[in-house]
Amino acid sequence: MAPLLSVSGLEKRFGGVTAGKNVTFSLDAGEMLAIIGPNGAGKSTTFNMVGGQLKPDAGSIVLAGVDITGKPPREVWRLGVGRTFQIAQTFVSMSVVENVQMALISHHHQTRAVTSAATHLHREAALAFLARVGMAEMADRPVNELAYGDVKRVELAIALASEPKLLLMDEPTAGMAPKERTALMQLTSDIARAHGIGVLFTEHDMDSVFGHADRILVLVRGEIIAAGTPDDVRSNQRVKQVYLGEAGAQAALKARRQAVGAH
Amino acid sequence: MDLSFVVIQALSGLASASALFVIASGLTIVFGVTRIVNFAHGSFYMLGAYMAVTIVPWLLQFDRSPTLFFVGVIASAMVVGILGVIMELVLLRRIYKVPELFQLLATFGVVLIVQDVVLKIWGPVDITGPRAPGMRHGIEILGQRFPAYEMFLIFVGPAVLGLLLLIMHKTRFGVLIRAATQDREMVGALGVNQAMLFTGTLFLGAFLAGLGGALQIPRLPANTGMDLSIITEAFVVTVIGGMGSVPGAFIAALIIKMLEAFGILIFPKITLVLVFLLMAVVLVVKPWGLLGKPEVASGRAVLPEGILNLKAFTRTEALVWIGLAAALLLVPVFGDTYKVKVGIEIMVFALAAFSLNLLIGNGGIVSFGHAAYFGVGAYAAGLLVTGPLKAPMELALVVAPVAGGLAAALFGYFIVRLSGIYLAMLTLAFAQITYAICFQWVEVTGGDNGVVGVWPSRWAASREVYFYVVAALSLTTILALRHLFYTPFGYTLRAARDSATRADAIGIDVKTHRWLAFIVAGAAAGLAGALYSFSKGSIDPTMISISMSIDFLMMILTGGIQTVMGPLVGTAVFHSVKDFFMPLTDFWRFFLGVSIIAIVLIFPKGIVGAIDSLRERMGRGPAPQPKPAGEAA
Numbered sequence: 001m002a003p004l005l006s007v008s009g010l011e012k013r014f015g016g017v018t019a020g021k022n023v024t025f026s027l028d029a030g031e032m033l034a035i036i037g038p039n040g041a042g043k044s045t046t047f048n049m050v051g052g053q054l055k056p057d058a059g060s061i062v063l064a065g066v067d068i069t070g071k072p073p074r075e076v077w078r079l080g081v082g083r084t085f086q087i088a089q090t091f092v093s094m095s096v097v098e099n100v101q102m103a104l105i106s107h108h109h110q111t112r113a114v115t116s117a118a119t120h121l122h123r124e125a126a127l128a129f130l131a132r133v134g135m136a137e138m139a140d141r142p143v144n145e146l147a148y149g150d151v152k153r154v155e156l157a158i159a160l161a162s163e164p165k166l167l168l169m170d171e172p173t174a175g176m177a178p179k180e181r182t183a184l185m186q187l188t189s190d191i192a193r194a195h196g197i198g199v200l201f202t203e204h205d206m207d208s209v210f211g212h213a214d215r216i217l218v219l220v221r222g223e224i225i226a227a228g229t230p231d232d233v234r235s236n237q238r239v240k241q242v243y244l245g246e247a248g249a250q251a252a253l254k255a256r257r258q259a260v261g262a263h
Numbered sequence: 264m265d266l267s268f269v270v271i272q273a274l275s276g277l278a279s280a281s282a283l284f285v286i287a288s289g290l291t292i293v294f295g296v297t298r299i300v301n302f303a304h305g306s307f308y309m310l311g312a313y314m315a316v317t318i319v320p321w322l323l324q325f326d327r328s329p330t331l332f333f334v335g336v337i338a339s340a341m342v343v344g345i346l347g348v349i350m351e352l353v354l355l356r357r358i359y360k361v362p363e364l365f366q367l368l369a370t371f372g373v374v375l376i377v378q379d380v381v382l383k384i385w386g387p388v389d390i391t392g393p394r395a396p397g398m399r400h401g402i403e404i405l406g407q408r409f410p411a412y413e414m415f416l417i418f419v420g421p422a423v424l425g426l427l428l429l430i431m432h433k434t435r436f437g438v439l440i441r442a443a444t445q446d447r448e449m450v451g452a453l454g455v456n457q458a459m460l461f462t463g464t465l466f467l468g469a470f471l472a473g474l475g476g477a478l479q480i481p482r483l484p485a486n487t488g489m490d491l492s493i494i495t496e497a498f499v500v501t502v503i504g505g506m507g508s509v510p511g512a513f514i515a516a517l518i519i520k521m522l523e524a525f526g527i528l529i530f531p532k533i534t535l536v537l538v539f540l541l542m543a544v545v546l547v548v549k550p551w552g553l554l555g556k557p558e559v560a561s562g563r564a565v566l567p568e569g570i571l572n573l574k575a576f577t578r579t580e581a582l583v584w585i586g587l588a589a590a591l592l593l594v595p596v597f598g599d600t601y602k603v604k605v606g607i608e609i610m611v612f613a614l615a616a617f618s619l620n621l622l623i624g625n626g627g628i629v630s631f632g633h634a635a636y637f638g639v640g641a642y643a644a645g646l647l648v649t650g651p652l653k654a655p656m657e658l659a660l661v662v663a664p665v666a667g668g669l670a671a672a673l674f675g676y677f678i679v680r681l682s683g684i685y686l687a688m689l690t691l692a693f694a695q696i697t698y699a700i701c702f703q704w705v706e707v708t709g710g711d712n713g714v715v716g717v718w719p720s721r722w723a724a725s726r727e728v729y730f731y732v733v734a735a736l737s738l739t740t741i742l743a744l745r746h747l748f749y750t751p752f753g754y755t756l757r758a759a760r761d762s763a764t765r766a767d768a769i770g771i772d773v774k775t776h777r778w779l780a781f782i783v784a785g786a787a788a789g790l791a792g793a794l795y796s797f798s799k800g801s802i803d804p805t806m807i808s809i810s811m812s813i814d815f816l817m818m819i820l821t822g823g824i825q826t827v828m829g830p831l832v833g834t835a836v837f838h839s840v841k842d843f844f845m846p847l848t849d850f851w852r853f854f855l856g857v858s859i860i861a862i863v864l865i866f867p868k869g870i871v872g873a874i875d876s877l878r879e880r881m882g883r884g885p886a887p888q889p890k891p892a893g894e895a896a
Contacts, residue, residue, distance in 0.1 A: 008434050051768070077770040087767035091758045093571045101414060103769045111755040112779070118754040121571075142572060158769060218678055 002065065004029045004198040005050070005166055010059035011046050012222070019045040020056065021222040023129050028197045029165065032189055034209045036202070037219035045084070045171060046219065049081050050200065052076035064165055069169070082159030083168035087175075088144050088151045096154050097139040099217040100126035103161035129157045133187060149180035156188065160197075162258070167192065169201040175206050181205055185212040209257035267405035273820040274404070274642065276524030278413040278516075281420025281474060284516040287500040288509050289471030295444035295507030296464040300353060300363070302370040302686055305494030307343050307376035307469045311476025312485040313385050314339035316392040319480065327890040329397040337438020340474035351462050359461075362568040363684050364629045368820070369863045371813055374490060375856030381487060381851075391592020392480025412481050419478065419643050423471070424513050431509070436463055440545060444507045448722055449577065491809055494694045495695040498688050503545050506685070513709060514553055535703070539696050543677050546689065550681055569624045569824055573749060584828070595599075595727040602728050604798070605842055607733050613834040614737040617744055618787035623816075624824040625748055627760030628679070629687045633788055633815045634693025638807030640667040640789025642701060642708060645802035660736070660793055667789015668782045670697070675781030679774045682763075691809070698807040713803025717796045725740040733794050740787055741831070747783070748827050756780050813859075814841075820862055823869025828886060832871050848882060 003026035008198045012020035019042040027033045035043050039094055048054040050061055054072040061069045068076050077083075091099050104122035105111055130136045133153040138146065143154055152172065159167055172188065173181035185208045192199045202211045209230075211218060218226040226236045290304045319335035350373060358366050398415055401408035417720060433435035439460050443450045451457050476489070483489075504511030519538055526534040551557050576584070588708040615637050623630040643666035645661035654662075674693040681689055701708045708714065723729045747753045759766040759773040766773050796802045805811065814837070822833025845851045862869075866877065 069835070074770045074772055075765045077768060083768050085764065089762045089768070090763040091765065093569070093757060093761050094754075095566060098754070102754060105751045105754065106770045111776060113751040115750070117749045118751045119575075119749070121751060158765070162769065206748075260450045 001040070003027060004031075004064055005200070006062050007046075007050065008060055010046065010061070011057045012042070012047055012049060012054065013057060018042075018222040020049065020059075023059070023219075023224060025217055025224065025227065027166070027198045027200055029198050030193050032192055032199045032201070032214045033217065033221055034201055034203055034213035034215070035217045036204075036206075036209055039158065041219040041220075042155045042222040045126045045222075047168060047170050047200070047202055050076075051081065070222055077162060077164075080162070080165035081168060082162055082164035082166070084152070084155045084159050084170065084172055086171040088148070090151060090154055090158070095140050096135060096143050096144060096146070097123060097126050097130060099143055100157050101163050102128050103158045107162045114242055126157075126161070129161050130154075130222055132160065133157045138237070142206050149176050149184065152176065152180075152184060152188070156184075156191075160191065164197060167199045167201075169199065171202055171204060173203065173205050178207075181208055188212070207255060211258070267407045270405055270476065270530065271407050271409055272416065272524050273521070274409055275413060276521045277420075278416040280516045280520035281416050281418075282478060283496060283500060283520060284420045284513050285423050285478065286472055287476035287497040287504070287512045287516055288423065289468035289475070290497050291501045291504065291509060291512045292427075292440065292471070293464055294501065295467035296440055296447070297359065297461055298354065298363075298447065298684070299359070300493060300498075300506075300688060301468070302367060303350060303373040303377065304468065304472050304497060305490035305492075306374050307347060307472035308476040308493050308497075309381065309485070309487075309489040310377065310390075311339055311343045311473030312479055312483070312489060313381060313390070313476075313479045313730070314342050314473065315477035316390045316485045318342075319477075320393050323393055323701060324378065327396045329395065332393075332395050336474065336477040339477040340470050343473025343476070344399040344466045346468035346813070347465040347472075348462055350469070351465035354460070354860065355465065356458070361863065361867070363687065364568065364623065364816075364824075365863045365867060366632060367629075367687060367861050368813070368816060371809075372856040372859035372863070374494075375852040375859070378487065378490065379850045379853035379856075385485070386689060389486040395479045398481075413825070416478065420513065420516070423474075424509065426532030427509050433820035436460075440464060443599075451848065463695040475819055485835060499542055499692050501552075502688050502692065503542055503552055503684065505549075505552030506557070508552070510555040511552055529748035535696055535699050539693075542689075542692065546677055547680065547687075550685070557746075567627055569627055570748070570757065570827060571632065571825055573827065575749075588738065591729075595730045598725060603730050604646040607726075607730055607798045607834050608795070608842075609838050610737040611791050611798065612731050612818060612838055613831050614740055614794075615788045616815050616830040616834045617741050618784040618823075619792070619815050620819045620824060620827075620830045621744055621747065621753075621787075622780060622784050623754075623819065624830075625753060625760070625828070626777060627755040628691040628777055628781070629683075630678075630781075630784075630812075631687045631816070632674075632690040632697075632807075632812050633692035633693075633784075634807050634809075634811035635690075635697040636667040636671050636785035636788035637795070637811065637815075638697060638701065638804075639670040639785075640664065640792030641796040641802050642792075643667075645714050645796045646707070648718075649714050649716050653773065655799060656718075656723065658895045659797075660790070663793030664786040665789040668786030669792065670789070671785020672778070672780045673843075675778050675785070679777040679781060694807065694812055695809070696805055698809075700806045701807055708801045709803075711804065713801055715801040717800055717802055719797045727800065733798065736790065736794060740790060744783075744787060745827060752776070753781075769832065817855075817859060817862075819865075819869075821869055823872030825868055826871040826875065829869050829871035833869060 005027040008024045010020050010023040023046055035046060037043050045054060049056045052071050052075065055070045060067060063079055063081065065081055068079055075242065093101060094102065096245065101118065101122050104125055105118065127136055127139055130139055133156050135150060135153050136155060138150060143151065147155065175183055176184065188199060189212050191197065213230060215228060216230055217224050218233060218239050220242055226233055226239045277417040286308050290301060293299065293301050295405065300790065313338055318339050319332060322335040323330045325331065352372065358365050360368050395412050398411040400411050402411050402414055430440055439455055443460060443517045500512050500515045504515035517754045518541065522537050522541060526537045530537065545553060591606060606683065619633045622630050631864060640663035644663040645658045648656065649660055678686055679690050702710060716725065719729050723732050755771055755776050759771060759776060763773050790796060792806060818834040818837045819830040820833065822829030844854065848854065
């Protein structure tokens with residue numbers, strides 16, 4: 001079976017800085033793939049190239065057989081890519097449910113409709129998506145009154161509203177309390193597996209990465225230096241040297257112990 | 264066309280470019296550091312000229328020497344620089360953190376105040392300055408005479424550019440200016456005394472404007488229209504050059520003035536259109552101007568200034584509005600002619616203001632030139648009725664919104680490609696170009712005098728009947744526009760305002776939707792303009808002026824841009840007060856300026872916003888403080 005997403009030979013330079021060099025990887029439906037790497041390794045760049053926010057200098061991105069290289073975000077989204085941002089992006093003047101309704105209105109090509117009022121449009125469907133992320137009770141609260149962890153959940157619901165094939169999550173747990181992090185990552189991986197959605201995420205929090213990713217890519221100075229299961233990456237000598245350091249190695253160990261304990 | 268003529272034309276182009284650059288450089292530096300587009304920069308320029316025509320002749324009494332002439336010019340610029348410092352200390356310091364719409368309005372308030380102060384001190388008559396001693400002769404160039412003072416001006420621009428670059432690169436103050444232009448927050452975080460930096464920058468900026476004005480006196484008499492005429496040109500220069508970039512301003516001033524100098528030979532009437540085309544092309548290719556840098560997004564999701572949560576009318580609210588509408592419709596029955604006239608004007612302006620709030624309050628598109636579409640509608644209707652066609656009013660009322668919509672489509676195409684302050688300046692520049700065309704194309708538009716004889720059809724000729732024509736058209740259009748706020752289209756606009764990134768990431772084509780909104784608002788304003796021209800019986804360029812655009816902004820601000828219906832209340836209050844006060848005082852501009860600043864500083868939510876928060880406080884205890892939805896990681 002062809003992979004859901006296949007990225008090959010992506011290149012991106014900013015002036016003299018190489019942010020992406022022959023970045024090649026693939027992702028299957030229902031799989032959680034994490035991209036990790038030190039600051040400035042090119043994680044967000046790779047991410048924004050897949051999401052359409054940046055145009056690659058070279059290389060190709062194919063989603064479910066369709067070439068999406070260099071297409072603008074709104075087209076990438078229509079082809080089945082939902083995304084969340086490092087700093088949550090929501091419609092702050094709207095209620096929680098209206099945020100999701102907005103995504104559904106766009107999904108149904110109704111953004112230019114001027115006959116009916118918007119408040120009741122797709123409300124039931126929106127509530128269902130909110131229920132999926134556990135935010136149904138907050139539906140009519142203004143989104144700007146929510147705690148940040150809840151805003152992230154709303155963003156996830158928005159991203160899911162178009163029934164995407166692929167979910168892009170740029171540092172999904174940034175700015176959250178440790179407990180919230182685990183909950184959000186668990187929620188994401190449950191949804192991904194239940195609905196066969198591929199998830200590509202970047203993350204600084206090693207617990208989230210080693211606890212939830214099926215596979216990990218390690219990016220250093222724009223290049224993939226290692227790829228594989230969490231175990232492969234954990235035991236990879238080069239990764240230990242250039243990236244994880246002592247603290248990272250310990251976190252990896254801890255995650256493994258927890259994983260073993262759970263079985 | 265012989266060579267000597269080309270050379271002379273090029274030289275006068277260079278001299279004008281040089282003079283324009285001196286002024287624009289101050290504007291761009293002040294923007295770079297404070298992120299405030301200072302409308303009052305034009306006022307500083309005007310004050311520079313008035314200071315110079317006062318100081319220089321006095322100095323020349325002692326000795327008619329070039330030295331004393333330039334001492335006078337520099338002294339005038341210094342005085343203006345100090346006025347800039349006062350403005351920073353008294354006003355700007357309080358508005359660095361407020362949304363740019365309020366900043367622009369507040370500095371425009373200063374423009375109005377200065378206008379009346381200048382009128383009071385120097386009077387309405389133009390004051391001709393002395394010629395520069397030692398530079399009164401002409402210089403022979405290829406058999407043609409070229410004024411020596413113009414020759415001198417050609418060198419002033421590059422000299423100022425050189426000095427500014429020296430200051431920017433060799434002094435601590437200059438390095439701080441450059442640093443602040445790149446990243447203001449970082450400069451603050453490094454412990455730089457920001458207050459001093461900002462005050463110093465305002466001195467430099469106002470000094471340059473004053474210098475530009477003072478240097479004009481041998482070429483141009485000091486007059487009360489200088490401020491607004493120069494500010495548009497300076498805006499165009501800074502936008503094309505890239506805001507905050509001094510070398511960019513130099514290049515832009517050079518290109519524009521050369522284009523004008525030679526454009527006038529090829530298309531004498533449409534040099535303005537050439538400038539417009541140039542700006543459009545530059546902004547499409549380089550949205551941040553020739554040497555400008557993209558604005559650094561703050562990244563944080565801040566609560567936007569505008570409509571927050573749409574609520575449907577409660578029963579009481581609906582009853583109140585129905586009652587108000589009924590009372591309005593009874594005005595011709597009980598009121599006198601004056602009240603009927605004011606009623607018509609309020610309805611017309613309410614329509615224009617309401618359409619503007621679709622853009623600003625709902626779409627976050629801060630338009631500073633809504634009068635353009637109002638004016639295009641008025642002129643389209645007026646010229647159709649009075650021109651060779653002698654079309655009836657009915658046809659004119661159909662054509663006017665189409666014309667307004669077409670103008671909005673043309674300008675909007677470029678405008679929606681930008682955001683924030685660039686967008687606001689471009690709306691203003693387009694409006695000024697429209698104004699200039701109506702002002703200068705005398706054969707068709709009647710120029711300054713406009714066109715008279717724009718009367719309604721016979722059946723609607725009486726004021727009372729025309730009142731109901733206006734009521735029917737404006738109230739139904741307002742209702743239709745109000746409906747738009749609540750539709751998916753209205754929500755989409757608001758979504759794009761809240762987070763363009765998020766909107767783009769859920770498949771929304773932000774630019775196209777903004778463009779459509781611009782066209783709708785332009786068409787509604789065009790209809791309002793036509794209705795207004797028939798009520799006045801004439802058209803003239805004041806209908807397109809900056810003051811008109813500012814009036815519309817004041818109307819929606821008085822009512823409150825956070826509410827859907829606020830603009831209607833704001834229009835009624837603002838227009839009645841203005842209509843009542845204007846005949847009573849010679850200083851209405853002064854008072855208008857002061858009230859604009861007062862609204863920005865103490866009453867930013869407008870009347871309806873204030874009523875809402877009062878109700879909230881009475882009903883549910885203290886209103887919850889809105890907090891930013893996200894924090895930077």
